[in-house]
Amino acid sequence: MRASNLVMLLAATLALTACGGGHKAEPMDEMAMEGHDRSSMGASHGAKTASVVGKVIAIDAEAGTITVDHEPVAKLGWPQMVMAFDAGEDVRADIGVGDVVEFTVQSNEDGNTITAMTKQ
Numbered sequence: 605m606r607a608s609n610l611v612m613l614l615a616a617t618l619a620l621t622a623c624g625g626g627h628k629a630e631p632m633d634e635m636a637m638e639g640h641d642r643s644s645m646g647a648s649h650g651a652k653t654a655s656v657v658g659k660v661i662a663i664d665a666e667a668g669t670i671t672v673d674h675e676p677v678a679k680l681g682w683p684q685m686v687m688a689f690d691a692g693e694d695v696r697a698d699i700g701v702g703d704v705v706e707f708t709v710q711s712n713e714d715g716n717t718i719t720a721m722t723k724q
């Protein structure tokens with residue numbers, strides 16, 4: 605009994621660690637993205653804005669997303685990773701796959717949205 609409880613506790617702890625620390629999100633993994641959002645919400649509520657540098661991996665006009673291999677973002681507590689951001693048509697207009705970019709991301713409970721992006 606005691607041993608199985610310990611295993612449960614360890615599993616829960618590992619799950620939390622994966623969520624809050626080094627989440628390795630696959631670009632299209634919705635669940636991982638939600639975990640990412642929650643971990644950034646932990647520090648304070650409401651939207652947070654940060655400047656991020658990365659390389660464009662994919663652009664999906666239908667979904668309205670840009671997938672970026674981004675550098676660590678200390679302000680949001682994010683490690684380096686590949687993830688998809690919501691991005692409007694105006695943001696996607698002049699951006700191509702392979703571009704090295706700097707962008708502003710707004711992160712809140714609804715997700716992570718790029719509000720401006722420039723090529724480096």
Ligand SMILES: [Cu+2]
Nearest residue numbers: 682685686687
């Ligand atoms: Cu990320």
